[in-house]
Amino acid sequence: MLVVMMVNSKSGSTFKEFSDDKDAELYWKTVNEQVSSAHLSFGESVTLGMYRSPSERPADARMDVTEGKAKKIKGVIIRAGKELKDKVSRTGVNVIDEALLIKAEQVIQDKAGDYLGWAAKDVIEFQSALDAALADLPNSVDKLKQMAAICYRIKGQGGTFGYQMVTLIADKLGDFLATLDHLTVKDTEVIQVHINSVKFVLSKGMSGAVSSSGESLLVRLEEVSNKILQKKLKAAGGSSAGGDN
Known part of the structure; x- marks a missing residue:
């Protein structure tokens, strides 16, 4: 999971976590x-950092960042110049952070119209990997890994x-894929x-x-x-030899 941390020298830290x-x-x-x-006040600075955490839960990922367990990918420090001192009266410290975050969220919302196209491409790529795996099960480990990666992307986006429905289904699918070694x-x-099920949700536009x-x-x-899994277990228990079912 990626974490973007923004630290304002006067108003503290904010975090945003991403699966994608x-x-x-x-x-x-x-x-x-x-x-x-932005119109930073005199003496104010903003530090931005992007980190990769091994944790999948947002709260754990934030903790990894604060405890130094996450790998820093990049960072930047932005400081206000003296010429900005006269702008303090019309740029409250907290307003800067809130405005930036709201604007960033708005950019994501503006991209929502492109989401169905991106999701469709991911589903097609996933289906192609699944079809290829089914055609050659004994050598399907790489396709299994590919599907897990695509599933993670589908879940995050x-x-x-x-x-939310896409995320929940992809989460269940990801958990299932994680149990398999073949x-x-x-x-x-x-x-x-x-x-x-993901295809159905997307085709019906079941957002929210x-x-x-x-x-x-x-x-x-x-x-x-x-x-399906019960049939798999039953078949495995009733046969001491033979191919996969």
């Missing part, structure tokens, strides 16, 4: 540009652009029902909070996945 590298870079660029052109036919069936129909979809997804 592209979203983090967009946020970094926007905040950096706005801070550079879904949350950033307000598609693929069986039944595994690919579980994966397929998850990616089909999870609705009752969304909850029903998640329940159904869980039921179907469990049935």
